[in-house]
Amino acid sequence: MSRYQRTHDGSEQKTTTLELFYDLVFVFAITQVSHFLLEHLTWQGAGQAALVLLVVWWSWNYTTWVTNELDPEAIAVRLLLIGLMLASFLMAIAIPEAFGDRALLFAGAYVTIQIGRHTFLTFVAAGPGTVERERSKRILIWFVVAAVFWIAGGLADGSLRTALWLIGLAIDYGGPLCTFWVPGMKRIPPSAWELEVSHFAERFQLFVILALGESIVVTGATASKEDLSAERLASFAVAFLGTAAMWWVYFNAAAAVAQRRLELATNRTTLARDGYTYLHVLMVAGIIVSAVGDELVIAHPGEVLHGAEVVAVVAGPAIYLLALVLFRLRMAGTLSVKRTLGAAGCIVAGFVGTTVSALALGALVVAILVAVITAETVTGAHRRARGEPSPLEAVG
CATH class of the missing domain: 1.20.1410 (I/LWEQ domain)
Structure with a gap:
């Protein structure tokens, strides 16, 4: 069991004020995506807006799975969420120029969110030998592999950037479909994830x-x-x-x-x-x-x-x-x-x-x-x- 895991006393968990505070950044991020699409109302612009939305969603989605298990009242978890919020804010700021001058900021912020969160889960929140650490370790490996393509795309230009980011996105979205299987490591069944x-x-x-x-x-x-x-x-x-x-x-x-x-x-x-x-x-x-x-x-x-x-x-x-x-x-x-x-x-x-x-x-x-x-x-x-x-x- 994670040392920061929520206690389950049989009562329903409710969204905390910290989680609502965290969501405020994503109000801004969604507005940025909407404005991006309006200003690039072409098939190419729609594709770029879709990619940006999928990135924004993936960063929020994983944090939601994490906070479903971790106790947001713990100081370390609070600091984690505030740090993720700052990185998400930077990612949202970069959205208008995500395929331009702020590509590296956009990709770098996203990578920081994903790797930072699961580094915390793997080496801080979860104890050695626990199923929580084994889960997070595999997810972290997938994120590190995807990060290579995200950062490379941030440094590249034009169609090469898009191609690299699409590969990174495919890796990120493909992980849950195979329960983050890693060659040479024992498979973890979906039942290993607890869900309130x-x-x-x-x-x-x-x-x-x-x-x-x-x-x-x-x-x-x-x-x-x-x-x-x-x-x-x-x-x-x-x-x-x-x-x-x-x-x-x-x-x-x-x-x-x-x-x-x-x-x-x-x-x-x-x-x-x-x-x-x-x-x-x-x-x-x-x-x-x-x-x-x-x-x-x-x-x-x-x-x-x-x-x-x-x-x-x-x-x-x-x-x-x-x-x-x-x-x-x-x-x-x-x-x-x-x-x-x-x-x-x-x-x-x-x-x-x-x-x-x-x-x-x-x-x-x-x-x-x-x-x-x-x-x-x-x-x-x-x-x-x-x-x-x-x-x-x-x-x-």
Whole structure:
């Protein structure tokens, strides 16, 4: 057992104020990614923004797994989180020029976060011969190998930098799929990771709230800089309602049902890895793209958008709904037809996007989200009328 491990007394763990303080940096980081995408609204820019988001997510995600086990009230753990927060802040500052003059700062900060965290876990938090040390040792080896490509990419230029960083990213994201297997070392089963479900699920739910909050900030900041005509006020309302609808779709039932299924799962670590570590970043990506679309709609409500601008408006909600479809499929083994149709509807809306105003397109996308919510609400009402259990009650 780790000398800094949380004590398990049977009560549910709650997110601490230190963890919430740590998350503040990632509000800024998500805003940086959103602005990066808006300023580079091309396929290349979208790919670069996706890479940056995956890096930001991976640094936050691992810390969340760590704080699920470690006691944040311990002085050493507090100092670790504050140090990681500083490095994350530096990484976020570098995002606008991550593929330019600040590439080495971006990569160096990320490497410092990953290696620093697991050096602490391996040699400070965990005692010799413990399963915690064996786990952290293997993860640290993977991070060190990936770091070679991250730092090399920071020193390189152009397409070579991108190629090196993609290799580093593939190593980082591939590690959990093989439980960080290292040649010559005994495999560690997924069951070696302990998981306190209520705290773990809450942390990922809060990150979705954090991303939605960034969307609210972007919407407000964009509107406050423009002349508030009736058309622009309408676009502001549409953008807000779109964000509210995305909150509703996730927190109406999906979050609670998934958490309950995770509590009852025998393969808890693997399920948490797939449903939360991998799939939640797609939800965040959808929210970020939606925020960019909202900025465009508010800035140009009466104009007809074209090309990448139309894609930004419709792709965000589509990605978000598809991510939720995959999340339910992985956590519950069932397919959400309504959300799949909603995502398809958003894509279809893109084909008419170049013939109507930005405000009309934004309103159409919000109408699709509301239709999904309405359909699910009606289905729930019919289920209750027949005396059938709700999705959460059906889990047990």
